[in-house]
Amino acid sequence: MEDREFIENYDPTEFPAVAVTVDTVLLSVVDGKLVALLQERGAAPFAGKLAIPGSFVREEEGLDEAAERVVATKARLEHVWLEQLYSFGAPGRDPRMRIVTVAYFALLPAKIALQAVDRHPDLTLAEVAEPGKLAFDHAEILRTAVLRLRGKLDYVPLAFALLPEKFTLRELQQVHEAILATQFTKPAFRRRMIDQGWIEPTGEFESGTPYRPAELYRCKPQQD
Known part of the structure; x- marks a missing residue:
């Protein structure tokens, strides 16, 4: 009954405007560092950040x-798998108005991330450990994404x-090691990966190295 009365007496002027981003x-x-693809803002607020x-x-x-449009038009990337991360809606997180943002995250091979930066001068790669002062509450969003990635690493083959x-x-x-910000011994890590059952040898070896070539592996097809 309360819901019905609310709908019948609803007056939109009684509620503040809220936008969604x-x-x-x-x-x-990249180069053994966990990095994020960031964009320099060209307009206020936080122009240049x-x-x-x-x-x-x-x-x-x-x-x-x-989210798919943002990746295609701002990061200029296609066919990127996105996972919804979390919603951020603290009052004052955006100086323009009350804005709730729904964050997504995705993982990019180094080659793709570097190509995006090379082709578009407004994009840059920043180490997540020291990204600098970011616009809005984006440092918090970035930290949340890293924590999500670390938390899923052992039971989902995200790497x-x-x-x-x-x-x-x-x-x-x-x-x-880059994701977890820690070091592993080679034998222990190898045993851990093989025990998880996510990888299989290809029978091929890397080429063009000045040292003994290492065997190449691939991710096993995941069963539903």
Whole structure:
């Protein structure tokens, strides 16, 4: 009954306007460092500051559609798998008006992340450990994405999204160490990866190295 009375007596002028945005945290591992793809803002507020690529949600689109549009138009990337991260709605997080943002995150191979930066001067890669002063509450959003990634690393094969199709155990270890900000011994890490059952050898070896070439592995197809 209370809900029905509320609908019948609803007056939109009694409620403050609230806008909705999406922000897309795009993470990669480059040169052994966990980095985020950030964009320099060209307009106020925070003009000139680095920010997570984002946008207001248009009236005709859903949240997922808006996030895909942001990745395509601001990061200039296509076919990126996005996962919804968290909603951020603290009062005052945006000086323009009350804005709630729904954050997404995605993982990019180093090659893709570097190509995006090379092609577009407003994009940059910043180490997540020291990203500098970001616009809005984007430092908090970035920290939340890193915590989510670390929390899922042991039970979801997310790390392989940061690697080429065929990779060495050394490269896989570097990715895990960058995400977790820790070091592993080579034998212990190798045993851990093999015990998880996520990887299989390809029978091929890396080429063009000045040292003994390492065997290449790939991620096993995941069973539903």
